[in-house]
């Protein structure tokens with residue numbers, strides 16, 4: 042087998058990509074990613090066994106987050122940047138080892154490889170399948186994928202100057218634990234839930250970072266048509282990149298549009314002052330193949346999800362930054378203070394044709410918990426009178442699979458006395474439907490990006506308090522979550538940690554859950570897949 046990866050929902054046959062990723066990841070890239078993760082485990086072991094003080098490890102802490110983030114599905118396709126990152130992390134690792142007291146260390150903390158061939162040879166021996174027991178592998182990988190999502194959120198928060206070292210400490214502990222052959226399955230299950238606990242912490246941290254820097258999200262109408270100016274499309278999740286791009290392009294005659302997960306940026310007061318922040322263009326990440334063609338202008342990726350472009354014309358308009366990368370596309374690096382120079386992108390935009398309109402009108406979002414809780418009395422009253430029978434958390438990721446049409450139909454067929462709470466790019470499956478209102482409360486409340494699932498959890502916890510009930514599962518809230526990649530894994534683990542039961546996860550259950558591990562999650566938490574739309578609605582409404 043050339044490669045093995047089963048970290049995302051689109052994994053081949055639902056079991057694993059073995060020759061080339063459905064996402065476009067090639068064998069050598071997959072191996073370099075495996076080796077980078079293995080190197081991080083070695084660093085973590087030195088930190089934990091050596092009892093190193095992580096407040097002395099600023100740069101390494103930061104680079105561990107970046108390394109994990111780079112390996113998220115669709116974030117970085119550039120082999121050269123992985124080789125460079127492995128070399129950098131090996132150098133950090135070796136320096137740390139010298140500083141750590143003499144302890145017996147795992148191979149991950151000591152191996153050497155001084156050429157590309159040696160790196161690839163080593164990678165072939167330390168990938169996912171190196172853990173032979175299927176259930177241990179399943180639990181270890183669930184933890185690793187949760188850590189990748191956690192690292193992504195921690196990096197965004199760090200970019201805004203917010204950091205919580207206990208989160209970094211947990212990342213070291215959990216990475217090191219995946220090398221520990223003595224841990225029992227029960228201990229690994231406990232660690233999986235602890236990953237969820239830190240998932241809640243990191244999402245709270247990012248929420249605080251976003252709100253303190255950009256203000257509380259507001260209910261906002263976002264235009265989806267185009268204006269008659271040259272334009273740049275920005276996608277991904279990093280709001281500090283957007284902030285810098287907006288500042289640098291102000292007064293240039295170039296408009297800025299969001300794509301995919303960047304849409305919720307429009308909800309923040311800090312960005313509303315920019316007249317050239319023109320609207321949202323298109324839909325979820327996977328529609329980029331067609332939507333980037335008609336956009337015509339440059340595209341800036343701040344995070345995943347990148348789909349390998351089909352034409353040289355589109356590739357020549359793509360720029361990456363942060364943890365993203367694509368071969369042949371310019372990568373904008375930050376200087377030591379975090380500043381990035383986007384002038385090349387702005388200059389290119391002026392030379393390219395204007396965006397072609399693909400739709401018109403607007404969509405509405407910005408229902409973060411601060412906004413929803415301002416309506417709390419109205420909502421509780423509507424629940425008490427029966428005007429609202431149920432809330433559906435219909436959130437998470439979108440993807441290419443045809444079976445995801447389920448979510449559009451599900452939203453359409455829900456009874457009119459239900460309200461949908463959403464976050465993440467799953468929203469594009471139903472955010473352009475006219476779902477109406479209940480007594481002035483819109484039936485679709487979009488909280489924001491996938492990390493804003495935290496907002497949905499805060500809403501649930503507050504409703505529990507207002508309704509004076511003890512168990513979050515007694516609330517009239519059903520969870521039907523769509524997943525795609527590893528940020529969805531940390532969101533799921535966070536919800537499990539908060540005690541949410543009976544989550545339906547689709548469109549398919551993760552291939553990395555072995556049958557016994559899936560069984561434990563079903564028994565302990567009622568976690569299950571989706572069925573037919575009518576059966577699922579009947580089941581949810583009957584609960």
Ligand code: SF4
Nearest residue numbers: 046049052058062064
């Ligand atoms: S990220 Fe997903 S599609 Fe890509 S190689 Fe891994 S499992 Fe396959």
Ligand code: SF4
Nearest residue numbers: 302438465466491525
């Ligand atoms: S919600 Fe998930 S799949 Fe969608 S853009 Fe965000 S990270 Fe990617």
